[in-house]
């Protein structure tokens with residue numbers, strides 16, 4: 001597994017609860033490399049720094065929702081300006097067009113590298129940086145104890161979102177890819193969610 | 207008291223029951239198992255016994271956790287963050303039996319359910335050995351037929367009370383092949399031990415009890431100068447005097463008796479009785495010949511020509527049905543003395559195989575009548591020693607295929623006397639044990655009069671229903687186990703035990719005679735024989751034609 005490059009996605013701008021954070025994705029020119037949509041896809045594992053860079057400890061979160069902020073507003077306004085003109089004449093206005101990510105916290109990694117899954121005791125600060133997790137970090141988070149650990153799954157399927165089961169399924173499919181040694185066990189869980197998301201709504205007995 | 211396995215939760219569905227919760231890590235808490243708890247009665251701490259009647263899981267993994275047979279659901283649970291030990295947790299219903307009173311040797315039911323949180327433990331082996339029955343294993347009056355099924359072999363012996371068993375009658379009920387005759391054999395062995403020395407007669411319509419003869423040579427049963435006896439009588443070895451047959455017996459034995467014939471028979475029967483009475487002042491000593499002559503005389507009635515035909519028809523039937531003589535069961539003069547049929551410390555087996563079913567019924571009816579009234583007279587000291595009917599001690603009669611002698615929905619020759627014995631036998635010391643694989647075909651009144659029950663595996667729903675309705679002493683929870691029992695496992699309940707128990711019947715000391723035959727083994731052995739013969743034939747050197755010719759003149 002080649003070490004993937006770390007992408008900074010944005011910063012925490014708001015939280016709705018202890019585990020429910022809102023991250024604003026950086027726009028084009030703020031950071032290099034700039035985050036691209038596949039970096040913040042639904043079900044992406046992210047880390048939220050817990051200190052301002054002084055400690056390697058971080059919260060682990062999962063992108064469970066995406067909201068585009070005021071996407072239509074610009075078009076209704078100075079409609080004659082093209083996007084390139086806007087960049088030149090009113091950069092602030094462009095900044096108001098933002099992508100917001102809903103992130104649910106599912107655990108943390110302590111400064112010593114120990115992974116703790118489940119509701120984290122610590123909360124992130126405002127403006128904390130949010131990064132996409134690398135494959136290695138995801139693998140470590142889930143198997144650091146020497147055993148596959150998915151103990152956040154029950155919390156995940158209970159988040160207040162119609163996509164909760166789909167999200168859990170995306171996570172499982174991703175992990176099956178990353179953790180082939182646990183494919184059979186993951187398959188048991190994935191199969192159940194698959195039934196509940198795909199067959200259950202059509203009237204399958206559950 | 208043992209280490210607690212659970213804690214009391216609260217009252218159960220019935221007034222005598224309570225609930226407790228246990229992870230049951232060692233899988234001990236099965237239905238039928240005994241548990242104890244401590245409760246205070248009149249200021250004294252007492253041990254209370256209860257029996258598990260239901261076990262319900264209160265925690266279960268979602269079914270899809272088991273969707274891949276190769277994956278242990280516990281593993282899936284561990285992955286999603288549950289690795290506790292109590293993934294299985296049970297709510298267990300138990301029925302309070304009570305507190306054992308050492309003086310009464312019985313349970314008194316103080317109706318003290320455990321308080322919430324009371325520790326519940328498995329009942330100790332030693333405690334159970336002491337309380338399940340009035341008698342302890344090996345004591346005078348005990349029959350140790352096996353051990354408590356839920357405990358390791360021989361840990362908790364099941365000793366039943368022989369006095370209760372014989373005085374208030376017994377039934378062994380099970381589907382075919384479940385171990386009825388085997389269990390009866392164990393019971394007979396126990397009753398013949400030096401501590402009981404019972405006088406037993408077995409009515410054996412299938413010749414399954416022949417091997418009991420080995421009891422006489424068994425060292426397991428003898429000792430201290432005592433040695434039990436066993437006699438097996440082939441049909442004809444036990445004599446019934448024809449004069450003791452009642453009119454109803456005859457009418458039942460003879461095929462297709464019309465009303466007219468029945469009338470003729472009645473008159474002839476009374477005449478034969480009178481002849482007997484005149485001869486020896488006992489109406490029950492007529493001979494077959496005297497009865498035949500009496501019937502013949504009925505045919506000479508001038509006024510009614512029909513009587514001739516009826517008399518002839520009766521005579522023909524009588525001669526075809528009842529025979530007297532050396533090898534026959536019926537005899538004109540003799541009857542086997544009761545003291546020969548019944549001897550303390552001896553089992554007598556009366557084989558009735560190859561005897562027609564109606565004859566069997568009449569024989570059993572005649573025998574039961576004789577024993578019952580003899581015991582009545584003996585009780586009143588009206589029988590002199592030396593008489594055929596001298597029987598100064600109580601007896602026990604075991605009847606196989608009991609549904610043939612007390613069928614449901616029909617009154618046959620044996621029904622009345624059997625009911626009489628069951629109802630009044632206790633007063634005169636006549637105990638009966640009934641064995642049947644078709645309780646559904648057995649008269650329900652008869653079954654419910656047997657106060658000790660051995661119930662082995664019963665599969666047929668009709669039979670289960672009959673047992674449910676006739677056997678009051680066993681709870682539903684235990685009866686539900688009936689179809690799941692295996693060979694030699696029995697529910698023993700009723701008068702001879704303090705509370706119903708699930709028992710593993712022990713192995714026999716002497717060989718069991720009712721072994722199931724293996725059809726395949728027999729086919730194979732015969733086929734082997736036939737093949738050998740065929741091979742011999744096929745490989746034999748053919749005789750020369752010349753030699754055959756020569757044999758005309760001289761022996762080969």
Ligand SMILES: Nc1ncnc2c1ncn2[C@@H]1O[C@H](COP(=O)(O)OP(=O)(O)OP(=O)(O)O)[C@@H](O)[C@H]1O
Nearest residue numbers: 382383384385386387388643693694711720721722
């Ligand atoms: N307690 C036991 N221990 C060992 N074997 C047993 C026990 N009880 C029964 N068996 C075996 O089970 C078989 C059937 O037993 P048994 O002949 O007593 O059945 P049954 O109920 O009398 O059947 P049937 O209705 O045909 O008379 C026998 O071969 C016997 O050896």
Ligand SMILES: [Mg+2]
Nearest residue numbers: 386387414720
């Ligand atoms: Mg039998």
